[in-house]
Amino acid sequence: MEAIQDIFEFTTSNRTAITIGTFDGVHIGHRKILERLINNAKSTGTKSLVLTFFPHPRMVLQKDANIKLLNTLEEKEQILKEIGLDYLIVHPFTQKFSRLTALEFVRDVLANQLKVKNVVIGYDHRFGRNRNANINDLKLYGETYDFDVEEIPAQEISDVSVSSTKIRAALNEGDIETANSYLGYPYLLTGHIVKGKGIGKKMGFPTANLQIKEAYKLIPQNGVYIAQSELAGKTVYGMMNIGFNPTVSGTQQSIEIHFFGVDQDLYGQKLQLRLLKKIRNEKKFDSLEKLIAQLEQDKITSLAYLENGTP
Structure with missing residues (x-):
């Protein structure tokens, strides 16, 4: 796996299969999406890529400096490498980046820079300035910029019933065994x-x-x-x-x-x-x-x- 520290430092001659998120903990719910991404990349001849961000958006947009994360950047990279990704991009999250419109993000980042062919994403994903675009908007953009969107339905995600918030709560109570069962490690x-x-x-x-x-x-x-x-x-x-x-x-x-x-x-x-x-x-x-x-x-x-x- 190749790790890149900025979207605009990424170069490739291949089309990519992408998923986007903070993936804090890289827990068993995240892994359903990541496994789908890797299988998608293999079946379409593209390269699998995770786009994530640091600092956590809440630290920037909500000034929530007290938020505690399940992984350090090093730990997250270690776990994702073991899963078998081709690329990991950890892009600096800033106020300026957060102000990209949905169109700018899709056109300039996904299509032009990352050469996206497939996006694998949860049903409730939101993006763009003020998070005002949803997965239906992403599918419409895909028609314009030549990429497919594979939606992870609510049922699949709710079947796992895991969240980073639940894991943090378990750790704060000292319930390591529950946290580990949710993490998968x-x-x-x-x-x-x-x-x-x-x-x-x-x-x-x-x-x-x-x-x-x-x-x-x-x-x-x-x-x-x-x-x-x-x-x-x-x-x-x-x-x-x-x-x-x-x-x-x-x-x-x-x-x-x-x-x-x-x-x-x-x-x-x-x-x-x-x-x-x-x-x-x-x-x-x-x-x-x-x-x-x-x-x-x-x-x-x-x-x-x-x-x-x-x-």
């Missing part, structure tokens, strides 16, 4: 390992502290989770804490993971965690001894879940 946290205070090591549970640079990335509810990662090409598991470490008077939220059976310095390394299960809420203990006893129990719970599939 374990929720990802991607960042770099930074030095912590070393308190976990003193208690016999050394942790890697994950720092995520993207402030817009949704961090699930505070608590203790079972997580999975890859280290040096090997799958490893551990128990992860999201929270403020109240027992040791922490003041800032942190993400720390203790890997089972791993004894190596991870500082500075890039790390991607896949969240599997929340096992308890974060809690303030009366003493370090009680916290250590709980960590021992968390380890037992985690290993039992990993061995048997249930905590």
Whole structure:
């Protein structure tokens, strides 16, 4: 898959099959559209292309800087690459771009720049300035600019009954298993390992502290989770804490993971965690001894879940 950062940097001699959207989470509902797109491209001899945008339009049009997204741009690109797309365009979303009329968007972007032959889109898609054009308008434009529109009907989308909003709600409640079932893959946290205070090591549970640079990335509810990662090409598991470490008077939220059976310095390394299960809420203990006893129990719970599939 080739990733392009701007519509107007895209060049091709091939006609394209396109779908358009934010695709936050690239969840199982999105995948129905993406699978249709890829099959369409194969059957028509075109190249499959996803056109998405960053920042999220709500950040620009509604000044909603507090919106939290399910994927970083890097994670979204990773997932879409695994699906088997030919092209991904992440176009900068600006006030100026939002003011393109429906005609300008179709003529200048879809037809002239992206060489569209087929558009695969949901029944409720709206586009153009003030989102005043709908799929019926798109079909009419297709007659003028020589492209077909394949509509994903309401029934197909409602059959899946999944939305990015539902996934965000599940994550905010710590319901990782529901979120993962909607996503079709374990929720990802991607960042770099930074030095912590070393308190976990003193208690016999050394942790890697994950720092995520993207402030817009949704961090699930505070608590203790079972997580999975890859280290040096090997799958490893551990128990992860999201929270403020109240027992040791922490003041800032942190993400720390203790890997089972791993004894190596991870500082500075890039790390991607896949969240599997929340096992308890974060809690303030009366003493370090009680916290250590709980960590021992968390380890037992985690290993039992990993061995048997249930905590």
